Structure formats: C-alpha cells, structure tokens
Amino acid sequence: MSRPSTDPVLEARDLHVSLGGSPVLDGVDLRIAPGEMVALLGANGSGKSTLLRALLGLIPLASGEVTLLGSPARRRAGHDRLGYVPQDSASGGSIPATAREAVAAGLLGPRTWTVRRSDRRVQEALDAVGLGDLAGRPVTRMSGGQRRRVMIARALVRRPELLVLDEPFAGIDLPTQELIAGLFRDLSASGTTILVVLHETGALAEHLSRAVVLDHGRVVHDGPVSALPAQSHGDDHDDHSGPAGHIDECLGQEIHPA
C-alpha cells in the first residue's frame, strides 16, 4: 500500500543522544513533510551532524523515536530510498576510482540496473553538479570542492526520495553553489525531500521551506527563513570559533573522531 503523501518523510520525537558520556541532543522534535527543503542551522558544536546521524539510525539514541520513510530509523528499512552526503565527504580523496566509478557506486543496492541506463544516470548526476567533463578523472586528483561535488552526485544518482546533506557547500565556489542550489530547488519541486545542514542560508535561502536552528542540542527556531534570529545566518560560533574553527569549516572537517 502506498504511503499517503501527507505522512512525514522524517519524524523525530523527543530525541536524546549522548556522545562520550555527554548529552549532545536534548529533546529534539522534528517533522519534515514530502517535498520540503529544510535547512538545519546552528553554531559549531550545536549538534547538527549528530542530529543527522541520529535521524538516519547511524548512532544509538539515549531515548526518543525516529521514523524515516515510514519505518523506525534503526531498522535501516528506507536506506535505498535516501541519499546522504556526510560532512567529511570532501576527504574521500583516497577513493581509488574515477568520478564516474565513484558515482556509479551510488547505484549499488537491491535494484539492478542495465549498464546503459546506469551510464546515463551517472553522467546526468555528474552533469548536474557541473563535473560532466571530469567524469574520467581519478578522485585522488580532484580538489576538495570537486570531491564534495562527486559525493553529491553519488547521493543523487539513485534519485532518492530523501536527500540529507551535511554542509554540501563547504569549499564550493559561488557559481557552483548557485548551480547546485538550482538543482536542489528543482528536485524539491518534483517531490524530493531535502534536509541540509548549512552555516548560512546563502544560495539556498529563497528555496527553503523553513529553517530549524539548534543551540546546545535543542531546537530554538523552527519556522520561516525570514523569521530566523539574526545570529543564525551563520556568524555565531561557540568554543570552536577563531582561526582553528574557521580552518575546520573551510576544510569541511570535524574536530572529533567519526
């Protein structure tokens, strides 16, 4: 039986997560409807990446519930219907493969594809992120921004119902950000649900359905982008601020272990 289109694609109820013995998420509620494009914002260390991992069932919950594409997230039931670009995706430079091969890996899964159909999809995904001309280049010989774009293409290639992206624009030049923002807008218009961690709404601002702001593991705003508290546009930082925090952001890396 098909799911009614009004059912949330992703729903979290009273999520609590602790890492290394310390509470990181403190009672998060979130509901994302089909076709919404939602930005997750907040200072460094506020819990954005942790929330994405918890929503995808990649880390254990201390308490609370997550429903992902109609099933409890911990069962990983919907994982062939989602695309995930983790925060450290630009560091995938050790992949011994061309961009084409790395993106084709996104098609691996329960479905089978003809070679011709796969080739077309892979090329379309690379074109969509502006890397069509570099399809044959080894990922090890790409820049950080290009690698991140390969990982976005890999998430897109399966045409997922839900796209979850952790700082997809880190290290990506402005014209390419505009290109990818337009792509996300089109995907959202055609029914793809998108949850994206950002440090500033930037190129996506006008396309977002709403923004959710985390502060110390709690939701402090869930509503229109136009009603965002001023600091949430990306100029507030906690203990990771200063040059070291800025360098981490530029590199798209995290301080803590994965």
Ligand SMILES: Nc1ncnc2c1ncn2[C@@H]1O[C@H](COP(=O)(O)OP(=O)(O)OP(=O)(O)O)[C@@H](O)[C@H]1O
């Ligand atoms: N593996 C871990 N063990 C212990 N603490 C962790 C671990 N991963 C993250 N943390 C802590 O959890 C908190 C939230 O981290 P998280 O990466 O979710 O923040 P974030 O909002 O995504 O930050 P950023 O904007 O810097 O990417 C931070 O205080 C961080 O130090």
